[in-house]
Amino acid sequence: MPARRSFSIIACVLASWQLVRSQPADLRTKVDQWVQANQRALVSSLVDLLSIPNVAADRENIRRNAMLLRDQLAARGFTAEILETAGNPLVFGEFHVPGATRTILFYEHYDGQPVNPRDWRQPSPFTPILRDGRMEDGAKEIPNGLTTLRTFDPEMRIYARSASDDKSPFIAFCAALDVMKALGIRPTSNIKLILDGEEEAGSPSLVPAISKYRDRLSADVMYILDGPLHPSGQPTVVFGARGNLAIELTVYGPKFALHSGHYGNWAPNPAMRLAQLLATMKDEQGRVTIEGFYTGVTPLTAEEQAMLRAVPDDPTSLTKLFGIASPEREGLSLQEALQLPSLNVRGLSSAFVGADARTIIPDKAIAAIDVRLVKETPADRMARLVRDHISRQGWHIVDREPDDATRAKFSKIVRIAARGGTNAYRTSPLLPISKQTVSALAGVFGQPPVQIRTSGGTVPITPFIEALGFPAMSLPIVNFDNNQHGENENLRLGHFFRGVTTFAAILTM
Ligand SMILES: [Zn+2]
Incomplete structure (x- = not known):
């Protein structure tokens, strides 16, 4: 009332x-x-x-x-x-x-x-x-x-x-x-x-x-x-x-965690392999190296560039606030960065750290990734590009836990789960x-x-x-x-x- x-x-x-x-x-x-x-x-x-x-x-x-x-x-x-x-x-x-x-x-x-x-x-x-x-x-x-x-x-x-x-x-x-x-x-x-x-x-x-x-x-x-x-x-x-596509990668090692003293140097470590895989996706300058990742992204007109420059962002106070020395990609303003698709590791997990850390070779390692999309890079295509890239690095891709036969046949096994594609x-x-x-x-x-x-x-x-x-x-x-x-x-x-x-x-x- x-x-x-x-x-x-x-x-x-x-x-x-x-x-x-x-x-x-x-x-x-x-x-x-x-x-x-x-x-x-x-x-x-x-x-x-x-x-x-x-x-x-x-x-x-x-x-x-x-x-x-x-x-x-x-x-x-x-x-x-x-x-x-x-x-x-x-x-x-x-x-x-x-x-x-x-x-x-x-x-x-x-x-x-x-x-x-x-x-x-x-x-x-x-x-x-x-x-x-x-x-x-x-x-x-x-x-x-x-x-x-x-x-x-x-x-x-x-x-x-x-x-x-x-x-x-x-x-x-x-x-x-x-x-x-x-x-x-x-x-x-x-x-x-x-x-x-x-x-x-x-x-x-x-x-x-x-x-x-x-x-x-x-x-x-x-x-x-x-x-x-x-x-x-x-x-x-x-x-x-921007849109968003969530991808989770699970890399498999031995079926169960192994003693790193007894088997280190011999049994493959999934955390290290996952790190190597991720490192193939982005270079040190912050450019995503997955083939086709930026394909179709239209160059900005002079008018659009002027529009981006006019946004009163304050990078100095942002870097100070966030405690970072400099942006990831040299020469790219915040507004320019937002015009591009991004590949972000939003979480990593394998075995234990800190006081819980153990001398083991973990059984698996997981990376949660989000790909922010722009209009020219639809979710379904980006999911395919990421998959193709991983495949080209020599990985065998599964969509569920690998069985014994799969484990016996392939040395690099990754499970890919992609969901939540919003353009x-x-x-x-x-x-x-x-x-x-x-x-x-x-x-x-x-x-x-x-x-x-x-x-x-x-x-x-x-x-x-x-x-x-x-x-x-x-x-x-x-x-x-x-x-x-x-x-x-x-x-x-x-x-x-x-x-x-x-x-x-x-x-x-
Ligand atoms: Zn709202």
Whole structure:
């Protein structure tokens, strides 16, 4: 009930909705003023939504979230409905603007990562609290701040699951609609929203839902309202994300561990052989040496190179923060590195180390690898290339524990398990819609946003983007240090309030 009340306070304040022309800088001032005057209601709306638990496996509460979201869209004149899927429901809303020739589909998710309440420094991840800054910097809780304060310092943070990932963008989006209505500014595009209830569980129902609801999902462009801003805190547009392929290699030695004194130099050591195999995959300069690994990766245009150079990364502070002397590959900036597929050993295991180390020849050695993919290097091809490379090094490849006959026949045996292939996506930053997006944000904020051609991480909705077939890009609004997915997730309120302007800029471009 309280949820519905605070939402409708905003919705009801709105009166007429006529078309008013507004200059971008002017728009920012007006939105800022409105947000300043409505901070209390905005925060209450967010708190109401955060108070409904949203772990994907919690079907009952997931549905409560979905119904609240649907009602909020309906209160703003959207045709809003809950779309059933094989898993958690999707929430869909549509708003038709007379005369508009472009349709924008906005994607968000309303589920959150699972929680372990004992790890949170507050009674419950679903009972939001307010702090006067970042907890790790010693910020204190402001008792009852969320219910009593009328205005909020931009440095204040709300702590709750999904405060940043991914409920606040929905509230900021609704606020953008509300402020535009209050100012008499009509959206320049038809608006559609699709809200996913299973993103943190890998969005298994999203792609199957396309065939069922394809007519509803047609649009000219999709904006993903998820993820953090660039660490500089500047407005950010993200045009793509790398994919991921997980590969596990198990190299076999003797059937059981042997005494290294009795058999060292005679029985082959699987840890050493695995190390030798891995060493064939990357050279000392950090270049992957698997044949075809970089095939198809397009050279960057001068414009794209300029875009990468303009990203305000700070390699000096990063190397200091991480305690490394220099990047792996000389002459490659962080942004340039993210445009390429990577091969990363994410874990190694064989027998024991430290106090548990024993004088043995281990029976096996395991390497867990992840291959980050770019658009030109699909997961299935990369899995094949890795396999072919290993085969060319003289290894016999198996897909289960080798039997005695296999052990007798082959001296180098490796088991390969590949799974979790998610492709990359990328929308060309050179498309007209990409440029319009950038100039819309540049207009209201007075300087171009940070443009990320490809972000390093992987988003599970890439198959959804591929299946829809129209350009997609991310428009994040939240702080990068939000403890997303971990305990003590938080949202910096200054970022939240500015997000309203970001969405108003897109809705009026
Ligand atoms: Zn998210």
